[in-house]
Each structure stands twice: as C-alpha cells, then as structure tokens.
Amino acid sequence: MGYIDAENLIKQYGAGEAAITAVGGVSFGIDAGEFVAIMGASGSGKSTLLSMLGGLNSPTSGRFLVDGVDVFALTSDERADFRKQSIGFVFQNFHLLPYLTLAENVMLPLAIVNMSRKKKLSAAVDALAHVGLADKAARLPNQISGGEQERVAIARAVVNHPPIILADEPTGNLDSHTGVEIMKLLAALNSEGITVIMVTHSNEYAHYARRLIKLSDGRLAGEETELRRPV
C-alpha cells in the first residue's frame, strides 16, 4: 500500500448505452516523494485521471486514497480542505488571474488561510524566489513571458507547502527550451521531497520523472520505472 492508492478507478460520462468510459478501471500505487509521469495519446483519459487524483472529479466507481484517507468519501468542504492542504495544481494554461500581480497570484491559496498579511507576502516572495522571479513580484502576468508565467504557476502551487503537486501538461504551451527549464524545476521540487504527478504527451519530458504510467483508451497500457533523466 503506497502513499497514494488508486483502486480500480472508473469514470464514465453519460448513462446507459450512450455512456462513454474515460477511465476504465485503473489501479496503481505511488510512494511519497515519487515523480510519476502519466503519458498517453489525446483522449486516453490521462487528464480525467489527474482530475480524480486532485479530488476535483468524482469517479463513477473505485476508490482513491491519500495517506489512507478515502478522498471521495469526504464531504465537498472536506475535499476542498484536502486540496488546500495536500495538493498544488499546475495547469497547462497557467491560469494566473490577470488583474493580480505575480505576488498576489502566488498568495491566492493563502487567501483562505488564517495568516497575517506580512507572512502571506513573505511566503509568496519566498515561493517566487524559489522559481527565480522574486524581482518581478510586482508585475502583472501580461508583463512576463509564458515560461515565467508557468514558473509563477508553480510558485503558486508550492506556496502552501503541499506534499503533492499535480501538473497537467505543464510544458504544453512552451517552447522546448523553456519546457526543459520547467521540467528541471519540477525535478528540483521533487528532490525536496514533494510527490510530483505529471500528465504529458511528450516522451522526452516524461523522462524527467522516475516512473512512467502509460494510458491507452482509459486503461493502463504499461509502466516503466527507473527512468533515466535527460542530461
């Protein structure tokens, strides 16, 4: 039994004969501190699986446990608290709020945390420093590049010190050079003990993870471990 356990997760959309199976019975375990890549072609169910791992999307059947807690047995508010405490999301399209500065964007997860404004700002600046953007804290998202925006999104994901980062195609909108930088950043966070689960369709970026889970038509299609990270 791992830190994260998916037990026969099934996700169907619709009902009856018209039902579409996005994830068709997936089981795996992930240990704390692992860096796992989930790879598959478009429509293979990898993003649906990631949304279930983030507690955003309830499975039709099956269980998903984090540190022994059945996430989908929790109430809506308890699941929100679980996300606040345990999960940091990194989205493909960054999803920074355009009307907030970089520091304010990074502080967003702290808006619902009981902490002084000074401490929140200090945590945000620290997180931005972690991704090399402390000097741009007062800028707005449209004043920085795409790669920098993704780094801000990563800073926002880690500002609350969650044990798990879920990254959905984090390099999808970036050029290859910037993509590599982002992968190195995720690998660095993993080396600090954060469990990273990343969805990608890039074989090259998948090799920054230590383990690769392949999906095809919503089912496990293979698994690779002890991956060699590109030099």
Place this chain on the structure above:
Amino acid sequence: MTLKHIAISNLRRRKARAIFVLAGLLIGVSTVVGLITLVQAMKKDINQKLELYGANILIVPKTENLSLTYGGMALGGVSFDMQEIRQAELEKIKTIKNAANVAAVGPMVLGPVTVGKHRILMAGVDFTAAQILRPWWSVKGTIPAEGDGVIIGADASRVTGLTRGDTVRLQGRALPVTGVLEATGSQDDGLIFAPLATAQGILGKRGKISIVEVAALCSGCPIPAMVKQISAVLPSGNVMAIQQVVKGRMETIGHFQKFSYGVSALVLLVGCLMVLVTMMGSVRERTVEIGIFRAMGFRKSHVLRIILLEAGIVAAVAGIAGYVAGWGATSVLLPLFTEGAGHGAVSLDPVMAGVAVLAAIILGVAASLYPASMAARLDPNEALRAL
C-alpha cells in the same frame, strides 16, 4: 491577500460590470430617496402653512337654533338657547390623548358693549394664546397686560374714533386703549379686544366662554381624531375642524405619496433585475477563475462570499451615491412642487442616508444571491474544462 482583496481587485478589473450594477442600484436608491424626501418636504411645507392659518379647531356652544347669517350678513337670528361653555371645563382639553399636539387654547367671550353712541362687539381673549392663534395680527401700540386695557379693531377705531392712548369707559370701568389692530380683512376689524377676565366682568359672564379656538401642531397631527377626543371631554361644545382648505391638498399629497411608493418599488425591482442579470453574466465570465479557486481548496462558501462581497461593496457605494443624488434632485425639484417662500431647503437626513445605504446593500446582496450560489455550485472539474 484575503477574499475581500480578491473581490475589490475583481471590481477594479471589471469596471464596466461594476458600474452597470452600481447604476442599477443608484437609480433605484436615488428615486426612492428623492420621492420620499420630496413627499416629506411637501408635507412639512403644507404643515408650516397650516400652522400659519392659526386656529384649526373651533369649539362653540351647542345650540338648537340655526344662525340666520349668510356670507357674513346677519339677518337677525339669535341663538337664545345657547348653552355657554364653562371656562373650568377647558382644562379637560389638556387630558386628551393627543394633548401634546395642542399648541394653544384660546377661550373667547363675546358680548355687545356701548361705546359712546355705538354698539360694538367686545371679545375677551387670552392675549398670549391670541398671538399664537392670530399670527397675522399687527398692532399699532402694545398688547395690554392682564386687566389693563383694550386693543381695538381698525373698523371699530374708525367708527368710534378711539385710538391709541385714549380711554374707553365700559360698565363704569375706564380702560386705556393700548393699541389699534391694523386691518386684517376679518371680523376682528370690528371688535374691541379686552383681557378675558376683564371682558367676562364687563359682560356679566364670569367663568363663561362663548367660543374656543384651538391650534394643533400639524406635523402629523390627527385633526379628525383630536376633534373626536375634544368632543368626548367637552360634551357641551360643538367641536369643528377648520382645515378644509388644506385637507384637499393633504389628500393630494397622500395620493402622490402612494404613487411615489409604487414608482419606487418598480424602479427598485428593475434595479435588482439589473444587478441579477449583470452578476449572472459576471459569474459565467469567471467560470475558469472559480474553477481555479476551487482547485486551490476554496470552499463553496468562500466563492459565495467573494461574489456577495463584490455585490455588497458596489451596493454600499450605490447607496451613498443614490442618497446624495436623490437629495440633490429633491433640492432642485422642490421649488416646483411647493409655493411661496415656505419650501426652504431640504436638509441632509443621516437616518435616511443610513437606511438608504443599508437598503441598497440588502437589495444588492439579495439580488446577487442566486448568481453567487450558482458560482458556488459550479463543478470545479467542469469549470476547468471550460477552457
């Protein structure tokens, strides 16, 4: 960074939507404030005018005979069976439920006296009350102190030749004429006025009263109710309201007030609908943003609070601006609805301002409840897929 910070930042970013919500509530609040202030000012104006009329309740003795007068012309009918009111009974007026509304009670005794060759009507009055009841009196000279003289009406002065400084002998008593009334155009011009006790002694009517004038404070005074109350304590008197002139106007204001409330309700309803539609549009526009909040661990109640905070902030601003706009509009429009110099200025009312702001917040938040709950109920997964 707090939920309030998020709400304020969003309002700054989506200024057009915020202004639209603000406009909806501002128009509603300013209309209500404007109409209510206008009605209040008009009522105040009419009440001031009503008070200037002096007495507005008249108490005369009950009689079984009908007076043979028409248009001020007396045709010889005299009410022999007239029961005069006893002065001691007037104290009962102070015991009525609306006694606080009684500004002045003016007892008057009437009777004929002979001055030289002329028969003239003498009125014994309480000069302190008389000055309240007849604010239009202008006396050349002075009002006599108790038992120390008379004043004489303009016509009576002309006919009898008596003027200020003269002495008039009545029933063996010499009374100085301390003043002459300037012409009023009323029956007062033909009368000679003496202090009540003096006149009662001269006329042989000690402790008796012929007529009583009552001035009621008219800011919300219920004249018909007061008439009934005085009738109950003075069964020997025939109590009448002399307010027909203003009653019609008060009724008009009453109709205008009802109409104003109707218009206000309609404008507020439209304002609320504007808020509802705008906030629903705003929520739809922010689907992804709400999905991000939920992914970060915001509870449904957090999302609800952000939306309602935004509505509350805009509504509070609309309440303040609406009150000022309504008050300003009334100040400009009031002279068109009132006559003469009595309308004065509309004063700022902190209570109404507070109520306006509070009502705007309640309406703004209430109209945003459905959009806010719609936002809170958004499936975060669906919200993030709406990319």
